[in-house]
Amino acid sequence: MAEIDLADHVAAMCRFNRFYTQRIGVLEEGLLRSPFSLTELRVLYELAHRDGPSASDLGRALGLDPGYLSRILGGFERQGLIARSPSPQDGRQSLLALTPAGRAVLEPLEDRSREAIARLLRGLTSPQQARLSEAFRTVEGLLDSAGERGASTLLRSHRPGDLGWMVQRHAVLYVRDFGWNDRFEALVAEIASQFLAGHDPRREHCWIAELDGEPVGSVMLVRQSDSVAKLRLLLVEPKARGHGIGGRLVDECIRFARLAGYSKITLWTNAVLVSARRIYETAGFRLVDARPHLDFGPQMIGETWELEL
Known part of the structure; x- marks a missing residue:
């Protein structure tokens, strides 16, 4: 059979x-x-x-x-x-x-x-276009995981409840690992709320990474101007690192940005986030600005990175 x-x-x-x-x-x-x-x-x-x-x-x-x-x-x-x-x-x-x-x-x-x-x-409605895009990502994720990984990894569009999960996991991990305060959680919640309140699906998107059916990563691409997109809220759970998920999430943002007609992607991160910085650098981003700040408690260096498309 x-x-x-x-x-x-x-x-x-x-x-x-x-x-x-x-x-x-x-x-x-x-x-x-x-x-x-x-x-x-x-x-x-x-x-x-x-x-x-x-x-x-x-x-x-x-x-x-x-x-x-x-x-x-x-x-x-x-x-x-x-x-x-x-x-x-x-x-x-x-x-x-x-x-x-x-x-x-x-x-x-x-x-x-x-x-x-x-x-x-x-020839398709907006919901049909979204279904088709997610179907492509499902096919890519399943075949990629079958060919290269023992565990099954999948990138998909966000669903109801996912942005709440993103806020919660950002807050827990960054407090635990770096000692950041609740102002960071408030910032993540604000970003998520703004996205849910009125994102343009033609030019903005949020992806969730799953490992064996469990959410383990996220990223978001939003409009900063007609020509510039902003990458936000990249996260990979510690237990899921080593599967290339962070790189795949960033690559998905780059592909989407090109198709949406942007000419540049920008992002803001912190020097202490070494793994994330390595992902950005590998994807072709360049550091363009670095400034000290105390926004989340400990003193750190905030960095702006850019990628010309």
């Missing part, structure tokens, strides 16, 4: 793959009315959104054969779309980057890709 059930699931996934690839035009000659294949566009996209990767970095990220990737990069180099520079850490490696010509080629293709997806979504 189990084998029959698995065969049914395989057939269902194959049907969905055929349906979705047809809808978004992946099988068309000249993807997005361009001379590039899907793989070539993925390579261009990664080069645009990574800070000086090596060819081996790209190969690992995309799961590409080194020889195949080398041929793609060689073609791009001959067309003047990419440039190489020596790695300061390892002279045997070259770092890759799009040239101005490469960016000029990619930008209209990214615009076409976003518009093609927007056309699909315009």
